[in-house]
Amino acid sequence: MTPAARVQTAIELLEPILDGAPAERVLTQWARKSRFAGSKDRAAIRDHVYDVLRRKKSAAYSGGGASPRALMIGLLRLQGIDPEEIFTGISYAPDQLSESEKSHSEIGETIDLPNWITADLKASLGDEFDEIEQHLKNRAPVVVRANLRKATREAAKAKLIAEGIKTTEHPASKTALEVQEGARKIKNSAAFRFGEIELQDAASQAAIEMLSKAATDAGLGRVLDYCAGGGGKLLAMAGKFEGRYFAHDANPSRLRDLPERSKRAGVKAKILATADLSANAAFDLIFCDVPCSGSGTWRRDPDAKWKLDRTSLNKTLLIQRNILSDASSLVRSKGYLAYATCSLLDAENKDQISVFLADNPDWQCLYQRSWTPLDGCDGFFTALLQKP
Known part of the structure; x- marks a missing residue:
């Protein structure tokens, strides 16, 4: 053509x-x-x-x-x-x-944003709004995660360069490699096919890296990815921490790729239906990468920002609160609940943590952290909560 x-x-x-x-x-x-x-x-x-x-x-x-x-x-x-x-x-x-x-x-x-959400983003991002909005006009970097079960970051980098895929270390995470050349070769590369790398944004990798202390304190025990989808966060956790891994999603069809991805990565994960969660509780660590506006990933999926509206956002906020409430009941005493979104909006991030803590004053928030395109990442937020 x-x-x-x-x-x-x-x-x-x-x-x-x-x-x-x-x-x-x-x-x-x-x-x-x-x-x-x-x-x-x-x-x-x-x-x-x-x-x-x-x-x-x-x-x-x-x-x-x-x-x-x-x-x-x-x-x-x-x-x-x-x-x-x-x-x-x-x-x-x-x-x-x-x-x-x-x-x-x-x-x-x-400004290449829907009018109705611009004020919300300005309030959430403050002085960084203009610069972040400019970043959202451009393509996101392609980043891969070295699967530490099978390869170090250095070994993965060397294997990729041998296949014509040039990468550099991403500062956000010790497992992240940003692709400079050959991005379209990744899924056909030996490193990908043999589970030594996975496509995953650097902020997601950094959020998992922050769980190191909690995973150690939890005794490297039972870990549930509550909104697992394709299983990217579960595989990232399993690449860093030993444990027994479980996956759940309210829409089971989203889990269809997980068995193949788990096998490729050398990870065992048991899929749990919603009806089976209580019988398999309690969990040492539950990770909830909840449904969200996706505003942090609009560089990758710009179609989504024009299809989002206030009504659907409000419904999503309610879903997020319900997930936090439901998942918290499955955490063992002194266990951990990690909350995450790929959103830039305070309403989906720190405000949700504030609501949860107001409803559950005995819980403790150990940290909150966010990333934006200014960090060379997708917009991402995570918080770690501990049960009394």
Whole structure:
């Protein structure tokens, strides 16, 4: 495909996405039925779509409208590319620019966030809001975790470079490697296939690293990943701490990849249905990476920020409180409850801890810690609570 044909395809794919279809599903379905497109074509088209979604309001401002075509024109202008060089109407390229499209002169950046949540984020981030908002317009770094059960960080780095994947040590965690070159080779690399590395943001790795003392004090015993999903946090904990690991998720289908990932990582984990939790309690350590707005990961999933609304956020806040309450009942005396979100919002982070402690004054908060894109990470928050 020519560069212009890739742009035209991105415009076509943006149509259903802007109408509400999930971006990832639209891109995946297109790739499956478009066998003529090579891996570089698919990657370029994906980048166009996600770059538009990251900077949708700025692209609309610079393109003179909110249609897929106008957004792509605006994005090219923001990237310093003259749209007339792409919009030629030749060989699958987008149609030539109209006179009004050519004459549009208002080009520049604006806040690329939904209006309703901007004030909340400003209040949560304070003086760092402007800089973080700028980071959210750009792609997130690709970071992998060295699985200490199978390889040191240094050994994983050496194995990756031998396969053309260049990494550097990430300062947030002793297991984190930020990928500089060859990111698209990771899932086919031997290091990945043999469980020596996993894709995981550095903040998530750092949050697990902070659990070291609690894991030791808990006697390296029974550990439950309460909102396990794909099991990334469970595998990270198991890579650092010995113990008996259990996984649970309110939606069991989210756990479908865990058995294969656990086997690859050399970890044993027992999956528990909701009805089985009480019978398997009490746990020394429960980790709750709760459902959240995902505002800390909007660089990776910019589609999500435009689909979030106040009603769904309020429902999520209630779910978070219920999870904290339910999980706390499964912790043994003097055991630990870790709470985490990939959110930048105080309402989902420190405010939830304050509510929990007000309702459970005998519990103790041992620490709270947050990361933002300014740390070279996703937005992430964690707190560690101890039961009396």
